[in-house]
Amino acid sequence: xxxxxxxxxxxxxxxxxxxxxxxxxxxxxxxxxxxxxxxxxxxxxxxxxxxxxxxxxxxxxxxxxxxxxxxxxxxxxxxxxxxxxxxxxxxxxxxxxxxxxxxxxxxxxxxxxxxxxxxxxxxxxxxxxxxxxxxxxxxxxxxxxxxxxxxxxxxxxxxxxxxxxxxxxxxxxxxxxxxxxxxxxxxxxxxxxxxxxxxxxxxxxxxxxxxxxxxxxxxxxxxxxxxxxxxxxxxxxxxxxxxxxxxxxxxxxxxxxxxxxxxxxxxxxxxxxxxxxxxxxxxxxxxxxxxxxxxxxxxxxxxxxxxxxxxxxxxxxxxxxxxxxxxxxxxxxxxxxxxxxxxxxxxxxxxxxxxxxxxxxxxxxxxxxxxxxxxxxxxxxxxxxxxxxxxxxxxxxxxxxxxxxxxxxxxxxxxx
Numbered sequence: 001x002x003x004x005x006x007x008x009x010x011x012x013x014x015x016x017x018x019x020x021x022x023x024x025x026x027x028x029x030x031x032x033x034x035x036x037x038x039x040x041x042x043x044x045x046x047x048x049x050x051x052x053x054x055x056x057x058x059x060x061x062x063x064x065x066x067x068x069x070x071x072x073x074x075x076x077x078x079x080x081x082x083x084x085x086x087x088x089x090x091x092x093x094x095x096x097x098x099x100x101x102x103x104x105x106x107x108x109x110x111x112x113x114x115x116x117x118x119x120x121x122x123x124x125x126x127x128x129x130x131x132x133x134x135x136x137x138x139x140x141x142x143x144x145x146x147x148x149x150x151x152x153x154x155x156x157x158x159x160x161x162x163x164x165x166x167x168x169x170x171x172x173x174x175x176x177x178x179x180x181x182x183x184x185x186x187x188x189x190x191x192x193x194x195x196x197x198x199x200x201x202x203x204x205x206x207x208x209x210x211x212x213x214x215x216x217x218x219x220x221x222x223x224x225x226x227x228x229x230x231x232x233x234x235x236x237x238x239x240x241x242x243x244x245x246x247x248x249x250x251x252x253x254x255x256x257x258x259x260x261x262x263x264x265x266x267x268x269x270x271x272x273x274x275x276x277x278x279x280x281x282x283x284x285x286x287x288x289x290x291x292x293x294x295x296x297x298x299x300x301x302x303x304x305x306x307x308x309x310x311x312x313x314x315x316x317x318x319x320x321x322x323x324x325x326x327x328x329x330x331x332x333x334x335x336x337x338x339x340x341x342x343x344x345x346x347x348x349x350x351x352x353x354x355x356x357x358x359x360x361x362x363x364x365x366x367x368x369x370x371x372x373x374x375x376x377x378x379x380x381x382x383x384x385x386x387x388x389x390x391x392x393x394x395x396x397x398x399x400x401x402x403x404x405x406x407x408x409x410x411x412x413x414x415x416x
Contacts, residue, residue: 015304015306015307015310016310016314017185017188018185018300018302018307018310019306019307019308019309019310019311019312019313019314020188020310020311020314021185021187021188021296021300022066022293022296022297022302022307022308022311023066023311023314023315023318024187024188024191024328024331025187025290025292025293025295025296025339025343026048026066026068026290026292026293026311027328027331027336029068029069029071029290029292030044030045030048030068030069030290030315031044031045031069031329033069033070033071033073033074033077033285034069034284034285037074037077037078037081037285038077038078038081038086039077039081039086039283039284039285040218040219040221040283040284041329042216042218042219042318042319042320042322043218043219043220043221043282043283043284043319044068044069044284044285045218045315045316045318045319046218046282046284046315046316046319046320047275047278047279047282047284047285047287048066048067048068048069048279048284048287048312048315049311049312049313049314049315049316049319050275050278050279050282050312050316051067051068051275051276051278051279051287052065052066052067052068052275052287052308052309052311052312052315053309053312053313054271054274054275054278055067055268055271055272055274055275055287056271056305056308056309056312057271058263058267058270058271058274059259059263059267059268059271060263060267061305061306061309062257062259062262062263062305063248063251063259063263063268063305064251064255064297064302064303064304064305064307064308065247065251065268065289065290065293065294065305065308066289066290066293066308066311066312067271067272067275067287067288067289067290068287068288068290068315069284069285069286069287069288070240070276070285070286070287070288071288072240072243072286072288072394072395073093073096073233073240073285073286076089076092076232076233077089077093077285079232080092080229080232080233083229084226084228084229085224086221086283087221087222087223087224087283088223088224088225088226088228088229089226089229089233090221090222090223090224090280090281090283091223091224091225091226091229091230091280092226092229092230092232092233092234093223093233093276093279093280093285093286094223094276094277094280094281095230095233095234095237096233096234096237096276096280096286097237097273097274097275097276097277097278097279097280097286098273098277099234099237099241099273100237100241100244100269100270100272100273100276101269101270101273101274101277102273103241103269103273104265104266104267104269104270104273105266105270107264107265107266107269108264108266112260112261112264112265118402118405118406119242119245119402120405121354121355121357121358121360122355122360122367122370122371122401122405123370123374123398123401123402123405124245124246124249124351124354125351125352125354125355125358125360125371126351126355126370126371126374126375126378126397126401127242127243127246127351127374127378127394127397127398127401128246128249128250128347128348128350128351128354129347129348129351129352129375129378130351130374130375130378130379130393130394130397130398131243131246131247131250131291131347131348131351131394132291132295132344132345132346132347132348132349132350132351133344133348133375133378133379134378134379134381134393134394135291135340135344135347136341136344136345136348137150138340138344139337139340139341139343139344140337140341141337142164142333142334142336142337142340143160143161143164143168143334143337143338143340143341144157144160144161144164144334144337145157145159145160145161145333145334147333154333155203155332155333155334159198159201159203159334160332160333160334160337161334162197162201163194163197163198163201163203163332163334163335163338164194164334164335164337164338164341165338166193166194166197166338167190167191167193167194167197167334167335167336167337167338167339168190168338168339168341168342170189170190170193170194171186171187171189171190171299171338171339171342172190172342174186174189174190175299175300183300183301185300186299186300187296187299187300187339190338190339191331191335191336191339194332194334194335194338194339195331195332195335198332198334198335203332203334204330204332205330206330208326208329208330209323209326209327209330211326212322212323212326213322213323214321214322214323215320215321215322216320216321216322217320218282218319218320219283220282220283221282221283222281222282222283223280223281223283240286240288240395241269242394242395242398242399242402243288243289243394243395243398244268244269244272244288244289245260245265246351246398247288247289247291247294248260248265248268248289249354250291250294250347250350250351250354251289251294251297253350253353253354253357254294254297254298254303254350255297255303272287272288272289275287276288291343291344291347292340292343292344292347293308293311294347294350295342295343295344295346295347296343298346298350299342299343299346355371364411366408366409366410366411369404369408370401370404370405370408373397373400373401373404374397374398374400374401375397377396377397377400378393378394378396378397378398381393382396382397383396384396
């Protein structure tokens with residue numbers, strides 16, 4: 001009996017460590033959104049954890065996905081905070097969450113048939129590729145010592161590339177030749193290696209850690225109804241809603257399970273929508289399924305959803321600790337940049353495998369047109385619209401793919 005208890009304890013500890021690794025993978029992007037938009041990082045940590053737990057409840061704890069701050073809403077949040085303030089902006093973000101919930105209800109009533117008709121592999125595959133490849137410049141910039149947008153230098157290029165390369169190589173080696181626990185925490189090992197190399201370069205500043213309080217309450221903010229903010233932000237919800245389908249297909253491909261059927265796309269979309277609504281009710285950024293965590297799941301083969309429960313609980317605990325949050329924030333950006341060069345590439349590879357697995361014939365002009373325009377519009381960050389109402393990047397690529405798939409005639413042999 002003692003042996004069984006020791007085995008159970010070892011398994012729990014193992015899950016907790018891997019879950020912490022998943023949080024580390026998401027941490028950089030998770031806190032970057034509030035830092036860029038003027039929201040509270042500890043609130044973002046709390047709402048990411050709480051949102052992931054809500055998602056797990058709604059999806060019956062079947063999908064190994066972590067939800068956190070959505071990049072798609074960065075520009076609208078910045079504009080909203082500057083124009084109407086944080087409480088009013090939160091009402092717009094809450095409405096965006098309600099859009100997800102509405103889509104989930106439509107899927108529940110109509111079934112997934114219409115989703116599969118408008119999102120076949122010829123559309124979904126390249127959209128997944130765009131999700132990974134469109135983020136490639138962010139990874140390269142961070143690895144080179146720049147900010148995510150490349151606008152400012154954070155770390156000198158030489159030390160940054162050295163740290164990033166060590167993080168990347170150690171992660172790759174641990175993932176390829178590591179066994180057991182080493183392979184499962186390969187990303188965490190890479191982060192630790194990069195962190196240690198960054199120390200002699202003077203890239204780690206412990207002053208914020210010493211100054212931060214051990215316990216601090218996140219600065220929660222309640223939303224205030226503002227129709228202007230709602231009408232401004234709601235259209236942005238279309239892109240991440242479409243991206244959600246791609247992410248669900250990606251994690252399905254990785255695990256070999258059909259999550260669109262069980263627990264069902266209506267449940268995953270509902271979970272995403274309620275998580276986003278909950279986040280906005282507390283002053284946090286909208287939640288979305290994290291592609292980098294999917295990449296980490298792909299690399300480590302850690303498919304147990306319980307791991308994401310530990311990641312969520314860790315995020316909630318960290319949100320109440322100024323010291324721990326400050327310590328995680330000391331991880332130099334080149335460390336995460338090195339890791340992300342691998343993870344974002346992994347997402348693109350998943351999209352490619354979708355086309356290959358479904359035997360999409362790219363010699364067909366129709367398929368070639370759809371795939372080509374999705375890739376160029378998405379990776380090239382094409383933008384269409386006017387004034388503040390602009391659709392671009394992943395969202396535009398997905399919409400273009402959907403429209404082309406619906407409008408372009410099918411080959412005669414497929415019509416017969």
